[in-house]
Amino acid sequence: MSEKHFSGPEDLVKWFKENPDMLGPFPWGQSLVGHFDSIHAGCKCNLNARKANVDKIYSDIVTQIIGKNESLASMIKNQLKTDKVTFFLAEKVLLEINDE
Secondary structure, three states: OOEEEEOOHHHHHHHHHHOHHHHOOOOHHHHHHHHHHOOOOOOHHHHHHHHHHHHHHHHHHHHHHHOOOHHHHHHHHHHHOOOEEEEEEOOEEEEEEOOO
């Protein structure tokens, strides 16, 4: 069985950048990409807040959107050509998508 792991927001952002056609069915992906790309912009005093915001957006996308929509979950699996997709945040499993 083939598997794909997203270890956090950076991995998902990278995937969206490598597959920009997926931003159509996943318009909230562009929001994640934009927030991730701006983490190091501006005052360093707000850096931790920007990182926490990106983590929150990623967590919400994974749990509230992908996790509650079977067609979106299937679309990701099909695009990745894999049997199982696991999303992590801080080494904690947020969501597993598999054929079971």
